[in-house]
Amino acid sequence: xxxFHRFSPVLDNERLASLLARVALRDQRAFRELYDQTAAHxxxxxxxxxxxxSLAEExxxxxxxxxxxxASSFNPARARASTWMISIVRYRCLDLLxxxxxxxxxxxxxxxxLPVVEPFSGAHREPRLDPCLDELTAQQRACISMAYVEGRxxxxxxxxxxTPLGTVxxxxxxxxxQLRECLER
Amino acid sequence: MKxxxxxxxxxLCAEYVLxxxxxxxxxxxxxxxxxxxxxxQRVAFWEETLVSFxxxxxxxxxxxxxxxxxxxxxxxxxxxxxxxxxxxxPLRYWLAAVAVVLAVGLSMxxxxxxxxxxxxxxxxxxxxxxxxxxxxxxxxxxRNRLRVRTLRDIPVAQDKSLELWxxxxxxxxxxxxxxxxxxxxxxxxxxxxxxxxxxxxxAVSLEPRGGSPTGRATGPILHVQTFGQTT
Numbered sequence: 171x172x173x174f175h176r177f178s179p180v181l182d183n184e185r186l187a188s189l190l191a192r193v194a195l196r197d198q199r200a201f202r203e204l205y206d207q208t209a210a211h212x213x214x215x216x217x218x219x220x221x222x223x224s225l226a227e228e229x230x231x232x233x234x235x236x237x238x239x240x241a242s243s244f245n246p247a248r249a250r251a252s253t254w255m256i257s258i259v260r261y262r263c264l265d266l267l268x269x270x271x272x273x274x275x276x277x278x279x280x281x282x283x284l285p286v287v288e289p290f291s292g293a294h295r296e297p298r299l300d301p302c303l304d305e306l307t308a309q310q311r312a313c314i315s316m317a318y319v320e321g322r323x324x325x326x327x328x329x330x331x332x333t334p335l336g337t338v339x340x341x342x343x344x345x346x347x348q349l350r351e352c353l354e355r
Numbered sequence: 356m357k358x359x360x361x362x363x364x365x366x367l368c369a370e371y372v373l374x375x376x377x378x379x380x381x382x383x384x385x386x387x388x389x390x391x392x393x394x395x396q397r398v399a400f401w402e403e404t405l406v407s408f409x410x411x412x413x414x415x416x417x418x419x420x421x422x423x424x425x426x427x428x429x430x431x432x433x434x435x436x437x438x439x440x441x442x443x444x445p446l447r448y449w450l451a452a453v454a455v456v457l458a459v460g461l462s463m464x465x466x467x468x469x470x471x472x473x474x475x476x477x478x479x480x481x482x483x484x485x486x487x488x489x490x491x492x493x494x495x496x497x498r499n500r501l502r503v504r505t506l507r508d509i510p511v512a513q514d515k516s517l518e519l520w521x522x523x524x525x526x527x528x529x530x531x532x533x534x535x536x537x538x539x540x541x542x543x544x545x546x547x548x549x550x551x552x553x554x555x556x557x558a559v560s561l562e563p564r565g566g567s568p569t570g571r572a573t574g575p576i577l578h579v580q581t582f583g584q585t586t
Contacts, residue, residue, distance in 0.1 A: 187575075188573060191560065191572050191573070191574065191575055191576050192528070192529075192571060192572060194558065194572075194576040194579055195520055195522060195528070195529040195558050195560070195572050195576060195579075196522045196523065196526055196529060196556070197526075197527075197528045197529060197571075198431050198432060198526040198527065199527075199528065200528075201431070202422075205422060205425070209416075209417045209421065209422075210414035210415060210416045210417065211412070211414045213414070213415045213416070213417045213421075214412045214413050214414040214415045215409050215412050217415050218412055226415075227417060227418060227420075227421050227424075230417055230421055231421055231424050231425050231428070234425045235425060235428055235429060238425075238429050241576075242558070242576050242578075242579040245575055246575055247575065248399070249399060249402070249403065250403065250406075252406070253402055253403050253406045256406055256409050257372075257402045257406070260374070260409075264374050268377070299404060299407045300407075303407075314373065314405075314408070315408055317373045317374055317375045318373055318374065318405050318408040318409070319408050319409065319411075319412065321374050323374075323375060323377055324375055342370070342373070342375060343366060343370075346366065346369040346370070346373070347362075347365075347366065349404065350365060350369070350400075350404075353404060
């Protein structure tokens with residue numbers, strides 16, 4: 171009935187939202203289906219950030235524990251289900267990276283790793299991101315992508331690209347600012 | 356850390372979501388986030404914007420141990436899909452029949468006043484986001500009776516109803532207990548078909564008028580309130 175590794179390349183947000191609603195009601199079958207639908211996608215996101223399989227699976231498991239415990243705080247009127255889930259995975263990955271770098275006790279960071287779900291204009295519309303991305307310089311785009319997709323810090327991006335730290339910071343800062351201005355026009 | 360400037364605030368939100376805000380600054384920001392709605396709205400904007408960067412990420416199938424670890428950590432029951440198809444043995448039929456006969460017999464013997472007795476052993480308040488109580492739900496699990504009192508007017512759209520669900524302790528799909536009253540002072544008494552003793556919580560979901568057409572919650576869950584197995 172459920173393929174172990176089934177995933178849909180494009181996450182269907184309405185379907186995910188209804189699964190999350192049932193998960194909030196402690197429906198274990200819905201939880202399993204949510205896992206089947208999303209785990210491979212989310213593991214892919216996690217692996218790019220933390221770099222190792224074992225850490226990525228740890229982040230995935232932590233995230234699913236949070237999905238189970240916090241599904242009732244997800245509101246489809248306020249955010250897309252895929253965004254909510256991916257954000258949880260990413261925050262968890264960033265926490266795990268920090269933990270492995272600094273050996274911080276995880277309890278300290280565990281509780282704040284939920285994405286926020288607040289109403290904001292255009293929450294449900296597909297963001298008109300592509301034309302706005304085109305307005306960025308190649309360096310801005312690359313730095314933002316390295317930070318978001320690979321979880322790299324300013325310093326790591328600087329080392330990786332052989333660019334001075336200050337330049338990296340300003341590319342990212344100005345890139346984000348331009349993105350916002352473009353999206354809100 | 357005092358953040359007054361809008362542009363500065365927005366930059367912090369973006370770098371928090373991006374992950375480049377790190378160390379003590381990240382922790383301070385996370386604390387601010389808990390109390391600042393405006394900041395949370397900006398973070399939500401950036402979450403929804405930057406998530407597009409994850410689009411190109413290739414999926415990777417998790418190992419089977421991942422699901423096992425998750426379900427162990429959450430104490431989930433083994434999937435019961437197999438038992439659904441297992442033929443029911445004749446002994447079970449007999450036990451069920453005996454149980455029905457006993458139940459009918461006992462109900463005829465019990466005194467009339469018992470029908471009106473209500474001694475709740477569970478009492479929970481369903482609250483809104485601002486922690487104001489909307490309903491008080493009391494359950495007498497021995498008599499399998501439920502009483503709902505409505506403390507405030509709870510308006511919903513014309514074409515919607517609020518449905519009450521019993522969360523089951525064994526993790527199987529929640530069962531509907533009925534529709535919630537929505538006018539202040541309204542009381543509702545229910546004798547649900549579902550066994551309240553099997554439950555460990557209530558949830559309220561927003562459904563099409565008249566309740567979920569599928570028998571499962573279909574709309575957003577507005578409230579969840581759990582209670583202990585024994586009180």
